[in-house]
Structures are given as C-alpha cells and as structure tokens.
Amino acid sequence: MTDLQRVAVIGGGVMGNGIAQLSAMKGHDVRLVDVSQERLDSALASIGTSLDRFVKSGKLDAGDRADVLDRLRTTTSVADAVSDVDLVVEAVLERLDVKQAVLAEVVAHAPVAAVLGTNTSQLSITAIASALGDEAHRVVGMHFFNPAVLMRLVELVVGLETSPETLARAEAYAASLGKETVVCRKDSPGFLTSRFSAILRMEALHMLEEGLATPEDIDKAVKLAFNHPMGPLELGDFNGLDTYLDALTGLHAAHGERFRPPVELKNMVAAGRLGRKSGRGFYDHSGS
Numbered sequence: 001m002t003d004l005q006r007v008a009v010i011g012g013g014v015m016g017n018g019i020a021q022l023s024a025m026k027g028h029d030v031r032l033v034d035v036s037q038e039r040l041d042s043a044l045a046s047i048g049t050s051l052d053r054f055v056k057s058g059k060l061d062a063g064d065r066a067d068v069l070d071r072l073r074t075t076t077s078v079a080d081a082v083s084d085v086d087l088v089v090e091a092v093l094e095r096l097d098v099k100q101a102v103l104a105e106v107v108a109h110a111p112v113a114a115v116l117g118t119n120t121s122q123l124s125i126t127a128i129a130s131a132l133g134d135e136a137h138r139v140v141g142m143h144f145f146n147p148a149v150l151m152r153l154v155e156l157v158v159g160l161e162t163s164p165e166t167l168a169r170a171e172a173y174a175a176s177l178g179k180e181t182v183v184c185r186k187d188s189p190g191f192l193t194s195r196f197s198a199i200l201r202m203e204a205l206h207m208l209e210e211g212l213a214t215p216e217d218i219d220k221a222v223k224l225a226f227n228h229p230m231g232p233l234e235l236g237d238f239n240g241l242d243t244y245l246d247a248l249t250g251l252h253a254a255h256g257e258r259f260r261p262p263v264e265l266k267n268m269v270a271a272g273r274l275g276r277k278s279g280r281g282f283y284d285h286s287g288s
C-alpha cells in the first residue's frame, strides 16, 4: 500500500509521458511538467496514442480512458505542480547539472515529506542529491524502462544519503504501478541494468562501424539468437540516440575505456539523427 497518491512528473519526453500515463492509469493524481506547451501537447499526444492501443486491445475500458486523462494535469510551472504532491519523479535529460537544478527548484516548493525520485539511466544518485544539502535523504533512483507502461521492472538505486524510509516508499509506489523492483544498494554509475545493456549495444554499433553486416542483420541476429523483442540498433532508435550518448558519456567518465562513446554515435547525434523522436536514426521513421 502506497501513501504516494499525488505524483508530479518533471519532463514529458519519452520516459516522462509514460511514467505519468502509467501513474494515472493506476489511480494516482498526476501533474506533468515540461518547459513549453508545445512539449506538453506532444506528451499528451503520445499518451493518447498509447491509451488508444490499450483500448483497442481490450486492456482498458473505453470509459476508463477519459478517467485516466482526468487524473492527469499538465503545466509548465514546477512550483505549481509540486506544491501538494507526495512524490516527484524527475525525468528530464541525462545531465547532472540539469537534474540538480530541477530538483533544487522542486525542493523549494514541494512538501517536506515528498519523496524525490530521479529517473536517471546511469548518473550517481549521490551526486544528484548533493545539490540538496539536508534534503538528500529524500532522493532515490527510480529507473524505469521504455515503454514505461509495459516494461515490468523499476530499478531502485540507493544513494549514500537515501533513507530507508525513502526506499520503502519508492518500493510501495512501484508496486502500486504493478512493477517488479530490483534494488541497487550501492550507488555506482550505470547501476545494474545500464552497464549490462550498454555493452551489448556498443558491440552492435562497433560491428556496424566495422562493416560486418547490415543494421537489419545485426538486429535480426540478436532478436532470433537470443529471443530479444527488439535488436540493439532498433532499440537505440526507440530509446533516443541523444539519451544514449549522454548516458555513455557518463559511463565512460565513471568506468573508463570500455564505455567510450563510438564515433558513429557522436556523428549521428551531431547530425540530428536521434531515432524515432527525430524521424531518422539507424532506420528511417519519417512515415511512422
């Protein structure tokens, strides 16, 4: 049973809109924040498409669709969104300084009992929380997986100052969303899952750079040999190559050479080929 009923999600991109949608589907009152109305409209459009898929497949009653949207309010004001919440899930871009600044603004306006979750892929929770002084005990890593509405796991990450109460409340919230959890009990960049996944995906890109096979065959090899639902390059387009580059940059700084970002990835991001979100990545998504 969770006491975290009112939830603010900061950042309505690939992850934030999914976390907000799922929370509303599970009965939470949700406030979704982004930097502009245009971004919020785009988040609402993604949520609408996903809800339609649930309705079409019979997993959501058409009447309940409207109730989900009623529980979800959008705003560009962090102060307004967090003033009465029990939980904040920060899902802005993967940059330490940006996450610290957002959480500092949150702390200035949120109730003192509110839990502060950060949906980082690899950043140190301790480093993020260090910007919050005595409030660092309220910060916990809540690493969701894309698409958040469907994936089964939330990886919880304990920073040096995270209190047992904060972890317990985050576990209860994840359970209220129907998620399984694993706890990474020692804060280390990349936690458990991103260190695993980065190695496999980096190899895919190195094979592409070496001209070993087409993107299609690299993806097919992984899907059919290991029964993965998506190949690593396809998944890169799905998750966002800019987010991958930011995550790898952090993993490289923390763990060294084995995570050095491939030149091809840097070039693709520089060229604006970010995957589905920009219409082109390893594959062409302009028609979808």
Ligand SMILES: CCCCCCCCCCCCCC(=O)CC(=O)SCCNC(=O)CCNC(=O)[C@H](O)C(C)(C)COP(=O)(O)OP(=O)(O)OC[C@H]1O[C@@H](n2cnc3c(N)ncnc32)[C@H](O)[C@@H]1OP(=O)(O)O
Pocket: 049, 050, 051, 053, 054, 057, 120, 121, 144, 145, 146, 147, 149, 150, 151, 194, 197, 198, 199, 201, 202, 204, 205, 229, 230, 232, 233, 235, 236, 239, 243, 244, 245, 247, 248, 265
């Ligand atoms: C590339 C080189 C770069 C190297 C750098 C590496 C850096 C790595 C570190 C950074 C990591 C960053 C990422 C991170 O932190 C964590 C992650 O998120 S990792 C990604 C985790 N996610 C996955 O692995 C997803 C894998 N894919 C899947 O599980 C499936 O493909 C998926 C469930 C997405 C879709 O299922 P699939 O069967 O393939 O397709 P369908 O379209 O048929 O859908 C099946 C079923 O599900 C419904 N559905 C799908 N999506 C949605 C949705 N968004 N909303 C609602 N419903 C949805 C669909 O309608 C179908 O329903 P039916 O009833 O079965 O018809």
Ligand SMILES: NC(=O)C1=CN([C@@H]2O[C@H](COP(=O)(O)OP(=O)(O)OC[C@H]3O[C@@H](n4cnc5c(N)ncnc54)[C@H](O)[C@@H]3O)[C@@H](O)[C@H]2O)C=CC1
Pocket: 010, 011, 012, 013, 014, 015, 016, 033, 034, 035, 039, 091, 092, 093, 094, 095, 098, 102, 119, 120, 121, 122, 143, 144, 145, 146, 238, 239, 240, 243, 247
């Ligand atoms: N894409 C993925 O597969 C996954 C990403 N993550 C992590 O989730 C976080 C978000 O990633 P994505 O959703 O992919 O990024 P994204 O780029 O799709 O979305 C980020 C959103 O945050 C908004 N934003 C930026 N600064 C803001 C601010 N100050 N206040 C409010 N909103 C702000 C942006 O406008 C954008 O809409 C990152 O830390 C990432 O590493 C975690 C799991 C999976």
